[in-house]
Amino acid sequence: MPELSPTVIRAAQIFDAPFAAPLIQETIGAIGRALTGTTSDGDAAHVIAEFFPLRGHRLSFTNTLIAERGGRPVGLLVAYPGELAVMLDQPFREHRRSLGLPPTVDSEGLPGELYLDTLAVTAGARGQGVGSALLEAAPDLARRAGVRRLGLLVEDGNPAVGLYARHGFTPAGERVVAGGRFMHLTRDLE
Template identity: 70%
Template sequence: MPVQIRPAQTFDAAFAAPLIQATIGAIGRALTGTETDEDASHVLTEFFPLRGHRLSFTHTLIAEAGGQPAGLLVAYPGDLAPDLDALFRDHRRTRGLPPVTEPEGQPGELYLDTLAVIPAQRGQGLGTALLEAAAQRAAARGLDRLGLLVEEGNSAARLYGRQGFRAAGVRVVAGRSYTHLVLPLDANGPRRP
């Protein structure tokens, strides 16, 4: 089945927000100041159509298979990470919580905040297509690497390894430990070791 990658639109919120939250879990709960994935997903559904934050439709690509949304990628320049959390800091403040968030992206990289494919479409090449689209976005922005965080035991780590991502350190976000993976890029795409 052919895969099409397209920019997300505001109407994609009902598809994207629950998939994002299912993927980012503890980080989504920390950003939204909620205790359950369901509550975090509701907040993300409200925020997705808004501009200027890390999980906005403006930073999201949708992968379609058979004309239906089947996966997504949220990516933004790591340099912007602190500024892209202002909406979440304000939201946390309105909930009486400390307005503190933990930026994930690093300067110089296109940070892949979320890469997710619905279970029924996994193993069909959608993740690879989204990673290729991310490499193109990075090149268009003059960035020379992709970066992401992966939690130990995440099955997507195999995909990242096959694509050439390599460990570049460990970070703690929302009380959990993640490996920071990077994929160097050149003008022709990923630089293979």
């Protein structure tokens, strides 16, 4: 078996939109369709790609880390302070309103936590430590944001639950977002 290149974590750049948008949508599914006011994953990914290079919203490149192997992107983490969630969702509310849709967006992050909005790894890189490398970068982001807790939502049956448990996340309740039921997991930091 060939040796894997090391995983390098870097801040996302505007040029990462073509990689990031479809991977984000593949991961968030119904939430992405609700945010973008679309009915297909392809259309949602297109809208996310248009939003990604812009600042001031939840799925911005400014809130995203990219994992690379051998100079190629293989994963990403979108994270932001939970107390900013309502503000960061405002551009999506305005987008929905521009489409003639109700400006309803379920904000996910909670005050006091760095909310891990999206953790995604390409199919070919899953099970190779990329998700762990991204999760290991999260505590530093939390400290820089002045919070001491990580939080995320995960659907029942998502195999990533085991990964989150190995990284110290524990159940903290249930939430309903975009019509789906999610387990809220948190991890307190030292």
